Each structure stands twice: as structure tokens, then as C-alpha cells.
Amino acid sequence: MTVTIHLQLYSILREKLPPDARGRADLALHDGATLTELLERLDIRRNNIVISVNDTHEPDRSRVLADGDHIRVFSAVGGG
Amino acid sequence: MPYGYHGKILHVNLTTGEFRVDEHDEAFYRKYGGGSALGMYYLLNETSAGVDPLGPENVLALCLSVLTGTAISGQSRMTAVARSPLTGAIGDSQTGGYWPAELKFAGFDGVIVTGRSPKPVYLWIQDGEYELRDASHLWGMITGDAEASIRDELGDDKIEVLQIGPAGEKGVRFAAIMNMSNRANGRTGMGAVMGSKNLKAIAVRGKNRPEVADKSALNELAKWGVSSLPDSGIVGLAKYGTAETTGVNHTMGTLPTFNYNSGVFEDWEAIDGTTMYDTILRGAAEGKQDRQGRDTCYACTVRCKRVVEITDGPYKIDPHYGGPEYETTSTFGNYCGINDLAAIAAANQICNQYGMDTISCGATISWAYEAWAEGKLTAEDTDGLDLSWGNAESMVKLTEKIARREGFGNTLAEGSQRASGIVGRGTEEYLITSKGQEAPAHMPQVKKSLALIYAVNPYGADHQSSEHDPAVGGDWEDNIERMGMIGVTESVPEEALDEEKVRYTLATEWMYSAMDSLNLCQFVYGPAWQLYGPDEMVQTVRAVTGWDDVTMDELQIIGERRLNMLRAFNSREGLDRSSDTLPRKFFKNALKGGVSDGYKLDQDEFEAALTSYYSQSGWDVETGMPSRAKLEELGLGWVADQLHA
Numbered sequence: 001m002t003v004t005i006h007l008q009l010y011s012i013l014r015e016k017l018p019p020d021a022r023g024r025a026d027l028a029l030h031d032g033a034t035l036t037e038l039l040e041r042l043d044i045r046r047n048n049i050v051i052s053v054n055d056t057h058e059p060d061r062s063r064v065l066a067d068g069d070h071i072r073v074f075s076a077v078g079g080g
Numbered sequence: 081m082p083y084g085y086h087g088k089i090l091h092v093n094l095t096t097g098e099f100r101v102d103e104h105d106e107a108f109y110r111k112y113g114g115g116s117a118l119g120m121y122y123l124l125n126e127t128s129a130g131v132d133p134l135g136p137e138n139v140l141a142l143c144l145s146v147l148t149g150t151a152i153s154g155q156s157r158m159t160a161v162a163r164s165p166l167t168g169a170i171g172d173s174q175t176g177g178y179w180p181a182e183l184k185f186a187g188f189d190g191v192i193v194t195g196r197s198p199k200p201v202y203l204w205i206q207d208g209e210y211e212l213r214d215a216s217h218l219w220g221m222i223t224g225d226a227e228a229s230i231r232d233e234l235g236d237d238k239i240e241v242l243q244i245g246p247a248g249e250k251g252v253r254f255a256a257i258m259n260m261s262n263r264a265n266g267r268t269g270m271g272a273v274m275g276s277k278n279l280k281a282i283a284v285r286g287k288n289r290p291e292v293a294d295k296s297a298l299n300e301l302a303k304w305g306v307s308s309l310p311d312s313g314i315v316g317l318a319k320y321g322t323a324e325t326t327g328v329n330h331t332m333g334t335l336p337t338f339n340y341n342s343g344v345f346e347d348w349e350a351i352d353g354t355t356m357y358d359t360i361l362r363g364a365a366e367g368k369q370d371r372q373g374r375d376t377c378y379a380c381t382v383r384c385k386r387v388v389e390i391t392d393g394p395y396k397i398d399p400h401y402g403g404p405e406y407e408t409t410s411t412f413g414n415y416c417g418i419n420d421l422a423a424i425a426a427a428n429q430i431c432n433q434y435g436m437d438t439i440s441c442g443a444t445i446s447w448a449y450e451a452w453a454e455g456k457l458t459a460e461d462t463d464g465l466d467l468s469w470g471n472a473e474s475m476v477k478l479t480e481k482i483a484r485r486e487g488f489g490n491t492l493a494e495g496s497q498r499a500s501g502i503v504g505r506g507t508e509e510y511l512i513t514s515k516g517q518e519a520p521a522h523m524p525q526v527k528k529s530l531a532l533i534y535a536v537n538p539y540g541a542d543h544q545s546s547e548h549d550p551a552v553g554g555d556w557e558d559n560i561e562r563m564g565m566i567g568v569t570e571s572v573p574e575e576a577l578d579e580e581k582v583r584y585t586l587a588t589e590w591m592y593s594a595m596d597s598l599n600l601c602q603f604v605y606g607p608a609w610q611l612y613g614p615d616e617m618v619q620t621v622r623a624v625t626g627w628d629d630v631t632m633d634e635l636q637i638i639g640e641r642r643l644n645m646l647r648a649f650n651s652r653e654g655l656d657r658s659s660d661t662l663p664r665k666f667f668k669n670a671l672k673g674g675v676s677d678g679y680k681l682d683q684d685e686f687e688a689a690l691t692s693y694y695s696q697s698g699w700d701v702e703t704g705m706p707s708r709a710k711l712e713e714l715g716l717g718w719v720a721d722q723l724h725a
């Protein structure tokens with residue numbers, strides 16, 4: 001069994017995907033996959049990132065992802 | 081022989097046309113560093129209590145530092161200080177670009193302007209020579225045109241031009257001083273002060289590069305910066321600009337929306353930095369925006385500045401006027417509920433052409449939008465413009481009206497606080513000002529240390545005067561080493577505003593204050609996520625100046641000294657604890673929607689933090705005034721004599 005999630009990466013994190021993707025990808029993950037596993041698969045090792053699941057901030061990296069989830073990952077550092 | 085600086089400050093009295101060159105010794109430069117502290121030395125010495133911000137007696141100090149013009153990222157900055165026509169308190173504002181380095185090459189560490197010229201003039205400085213020239217033909221020109229005219233008449237297209245636009249000429253209270261037609265001393269109305277002096281521009285050119293004490297050490301630091309950038313905390317900001325933080329702020333409930341009534345903006349993605357990169361940066365259509373759509377300051381490897389070009393549609397954008405920062409996409413965007421990036425770029429362009437602060441301008445407009453939404457303004461007040469949330473066309477038109485002081489724009493050109501006094505009808509409830517300066521796009525309801533800083537900062541609400549809460553909260557593990565160098569040794573919860581948070585805030589405020597005196601860019605240097613930390617800051621000062629025994633503690637004291645000078649100026653002008661306030665709505669109205677739904681500030685917690693802050697600063701807790709003992713400890717006995725006469 002797999003689940004499919006809709007992923008969107010922003011700013012510098014987009015470089016984890018091919019340039020044409022512009023940070024977007026639909027990814028198939030095994031049933032029960034967590035945010036931590038997703039980050040590992042994407043090779044995102046930065047600490048200061050912010051994640052939202054279905055437009056709600058998700059600080060818990062052990063969150064189990066569900067089919068159709070919309071995941072956004074931002075790099076959280078920088079000024080204004 | 082001085083390293084890094086010339087030891088010369090050019091002083092001009094525009095009333096009489098007289099010049100003088102002040103020479104200061106090494107001890108003086110080591111004590112003040114330059115920038116804001118150097119400027120305050122002149123403000124406190126050459127103005128008296130009650131100085132009219134727009135009168136000839138106000139002093140406009142434009143100061144470089146001992147580091148400006150050397151070959152390392154983040155040093156080409158200039159600080160402008162004068163009494164502010166927006167706030168009535170001290171005004172203080174930094175800019176980057178190429179002008180600061182070029183003034184150094186022209187032979188001076190700063191320019192002090194007093195008096196008022198009988199007719200419009202500009203100042204031309206080249207290789208230690210200087211003259212005032214007629215600017216009657218430039219008066220009324222937008223920045224790009226005036227810059228081209230000056231280069232043309234002086235016959236050198238490498239001349240750097242610092243100038244005001246028509247907004248500064250007309251005394252818009254948040255007028256900026258511009259250079260490169262797209263870099264701004266934006267905040268606190270320094271452009272209006274320059275305009276009141278009939279000074280249109282200062283053009284500079286020179287070959288006097290400052291000597292550096294240890295070139296190879298500086299070179300090593302510069303090389304380390306270049307190689308560390310890809311793994312640093314500013315790599316995203318470099319490529320995608322400061323507006324890369326839009327989505328994060330929305331997600332964390334810290335994106336000020338609908339004039340600070342909410343921390344989330346549903347349409348954030350339309351105005352985000354990543355979207356800007358993909359759509360309107362010059363060269364984006366051909367995928368060449370990394371080369372064509374980014375710009376930099378002298379000798380900076382980061383290249384974080386945006387260059388926007390739009391040739392089709394209702395808003396045409398000339399790349400000469402740069403592109404919007406996060407603050408600008410916020411004030412003209414989410415503050416007003418506007419999701420049209422081209423319209424935001426157009427408002428940014430108007431601000432750069434006419435010389436206005438994008439933060440105060442956009443936030444003054446968002447104040448009007450809220451007044452409209454609450455039925456306190458109608459089309460009769462607004463020259464027929466519909467100020468409904470999200471109306472981009474009206475926002476752009478209003479920006480232009482403000483720049484020209486036309487119709488309702490003339491009211492808004494006074495800044496939101498004065499405008500609310502003119503309009504009345506209870507519209508002061510919608511203000512988001514501290515000391516009369518509109519709040520930038522970082523929300524104190526969530527980032528609690530900013531509640532303190534927005535209130536106590538001597539020149540009004542400001543986001544670049546301290547490190548924000550995440551650096552000592554969620555991101556603490558990444559920052560332990562750097563924070564240790566400024567005496568911050570423990571994590572503090574992000575939501576706290578207790579003694580410990582105040583201690584952290586003050587320590588970082590001193591460091592930022594030191595950076596505003598050494599004129600260092602706050603993306604390149606800082607105590608947390610920046611490219612260089614405190615250690616590299618010390619190394620930079622040593623390499624440039626040869627002051628081999630300088631320490632971070634000494635630099636922190638420069639920062640503390642500057643803060644005390646700013647504060648002493650305000651105390652002299654009668655500002656006290658009762659001036660260190662926040663907008664009423666921050667306490668009264670709970671935020672709506674998203675993660676920060678229901679958030680508001682607590683008055684008692686805030687007052688306790690104020691008391692703790694004054695006491696930790698060595699200031700009187702009743703008045704907020706620096707004590708004689710504190711001033712003397714900082715080598716500011718001469719300021720104490722003025723204040724405690």
C-alpha cells in the first residue's frame with residue numbers, strides 16, 4: 001500500500017528537486033510514512049525549516065502522512 | 081596612519097555655504113566606530129533642545145564607519161541621523177549600495193549638513209575636493225532622471241548619487257534618501273530633512289581607497305564568506321530575496337494582514353519571494369534571473385537585491401528602480417489584503433522614483449483601508465478612490481498621490497498618526513505606530529521580544545534593532561556558539577517576555593547597535609543565522625583597523641554607547657517612559673485566523689518587561705532616562721552634562 005502526497009518546496013529547498021519541477025512533486029510513500037521519512041528521502045537536513053500539512057503548521061515530525069496530503073516545506077531563516 | 085578610515089568628516093553649512101573639515105584621532109574612531117554613533121556625536125553637540133526637524137538648525141549626519149569601502153561583504157553602508165519629522169524623536173536609518181564606499185573613496189568618513197540653502201543645490205565631492213552646485217534644474221525630477229542629469233553634467237557615469245526625490249522636496253514625513261535610485265535610507269523621514277535644507281543630492285567619486293591594516297587576513301575572511309554562503313542561513317535570502325520569508329510567516333501566523341488584524345494571508349503565495357523569482361525578476365522568462373534579476377552592494381558576494389522588469393500589463397516596471405523587499409510586499413500586499421505582485425512592484429517603483437519609505441507608506445495606506453472598512457472614510461474623503469481591502473489599483477494611485485501630496489495623499493503624506501488626527505472619527509484605533517512610526521512586518525503579538533523593541537527603540541517601531549525570538553527559541557541549537565560570544569548562554573521560550581527574554585533582547589540589541597555604528601549589513605553579520613557571526617565581526621575590525629586587541633565586549637560597548645546617545649537625545653526632547661508604547665490594538669484586538677488566532681499582548685507583562693529593560697540598561701525605571709553613572713561609564717560624561725545639568 002502506498003499513499004500519494006502533494007509536495008511543494010520553497011526558496012532554496014526547491015533545489016532538492018529537478019529545476020523543471022519548480023519545487024512541486026507528487027510523491028508515493030509507503031503507508032504510515034512520517035514527515036521525518038519524507039525529509040530524509042528529500043535529503044533535507046537543515047534544522048530551521050517550517051512545514052505545513054494542508055495549510056496548517058505542523059511542528060511534529062513524527063506526523064503520519066495521509067493520502068492526498070498537501071505538504072509545504074519552507075526554509076525558515078532569513079531577514080526582512 | 082589610519083587604517084580603514086580617513087579621519088576626515090566634511091561639514092557644510094548650507095545657509096552660508098561654508099565648509100569645514102573636522103579631523104578626529106584614532107581614539108575617537110575607536111570609541112564611536114562610525115555610522116549612527118558618529119552621527120549622534122554631531123547631533124548631540126550641534127543641536128539644542130527643541131530643534132525643529134524641518135528647520136535649518138536640524139543637523140543631518142550621513143556617516144560611514146571605519147570599515148566602509150573595504151573588500152568584504154556587508155560593509156558598504158551609510159547611516160543617516162537627524163531629528164525626525166515623522167516621530168519628533170531621533171531619526172536613524174541605514175542604506176546599502178555603492179554610494180557609501182564611493183564617499184569613502186572620495187576622501188571622507190561622513191558628511192554633516194546644517195542650515196538651509198537659499199536655493200536648491202547639490203554637493204559634489206571628488207578626491208577630497210568639494211563644491212556646492214546649483215540644483216534648480218534638478219528640483220522636481222524623479223530619482224532616475226536626476227541621477228542621469230548629474231552624471232551627464234559632471235561627465236562621469238561612474239559617479240554615485242545620493243539624493244531625495246520629489247517626496248523629500250515636498251516634505252512627505254516619511255520621505256527617504258535614495259541612492260542608485262533603488263536603495264534607501266528609508267525610515268524616519270530623513271529625506272524630508274534633506275529636502276528642508278534645499279539639498280537635492282550629494283554626488284561622489286574618488287580614488288582614495290582606504291588602507292587596510294592586514295590585507296591577507298581580510299582576504300581570508302572574504303574568501304571564507306564566499307565559500308560558506310551555500311551552507312549558510314542566508315543562502316535562500318540571497319537567491320530568492322527577503323520575500324522568501326512570506327510563506328513561513330503565513331504558516332507561523334506572523335504575516336501582518338489587514339492592517340495587523342490577522343497573522344495569515346490566504347493569498348500569500350501570489351506575492352512570495354519564490355513566486356517573484358519565477359515571474360517578475362528580470363530574465364525570469366528565459367531562466368536568466370540569477371544573472372539579470374539580482375543586484376548587490378559594493379563588494380558583497382550575497383547579491384540579495386531584487387531587479388524587477390515588467391513590460392506588459394497595467395504596471396510597467398523599469399529595472400533601474402530595483403524590486404520589492406519582504407517589508408514592501410507586506411505593507412503594500414498583505415497589510416492591504418492585496419495579492420497583485422505587479423501592483424506591489426509598481427508601488428515600490430513610485431517610492432523609489434519619488435523617494436519614500438515603503439514601510440511607512442504602505443502601512444499608512446493600510447491604516448486608511450481599515451478606516452474605510454470600518455466606515456470611517458468614504459469616497460468623499462479619498463478623492464473617489466475605493467479603499468476596500470484588496471483593491472490594488474487604489475493602492476497604487478494613493479501611493480502616487482502621497483508622493484505628490486495631492487488631495488487625500490496630502491493627508492497621508494503626514495504619516496498615519498498625524499492623518500488620524502486630521503481625519504478624527506476614532507481612526508486612531510487603527511494605528512499600528514510606535515512613536516509615530518508605522519510597524520514593520522514582524523508581529524510582536526507572536527515574536528514577543530519585538531513588543532519590547534518596537535516600544536523602546538529610540539526611533540520608533542523597528543525590526544532591525546535586535547535578533548528576533550526564534551534564534552533563542554526553536555533555532556537555539558544552531559546558535560549556541562555565536563550567542564555565547566555576546567553573553568547569551570541559555571535558550572528562552574519563544575512565547576516568553578520575562579527577565580531572561582529581556583536580557584537576550586538587550587544583548588542582541590547592543591550587537592545590532594554596534595553593527596549600526598560599524599555600518600554592517602544585518603544579513604551578512606549578526607549573532608545567529610547570518611553569514612558572519614560575532615567572531616568574524618571582531619576579526620573584520622582587527623584586519624581592517626589593526627586594533628588587534630579589540631574584542632566582542634568592546635564592540636558591544638560601542639553598541640550600548642550608541643543606544644545611550646540616541647536615548648539621551650530623546651530624553652533631552654522630553655520623551656520618557658510614556659513615549660515607549662505600542663499601538664492600542666496590539667493589546668485590545670485578538671488576531672484572527674491561523675496559528676496565531678486569538679493572540680494579543682498583555683499590558684502587565686509588557687510593563688514588567690519595560691521596567692526590567694530600563695533596569696538592565698542602567699536607566700531610570702520611572703522615566704527611562706539614562707543615568708549620569710551609566711553615561712559616564714560609557715565615556716559619555718559630556719552627554720550627562722547636557723542631560724543632567
Ligand code: SF4
Pocket residue numbers: 153154155156176177375376377380381382383384385601602603604
Ligand atoms: S546582503 Fe544584500 S543588502 Fe546586505 S550588503 Fe549584501 S547585497 Fe547589500
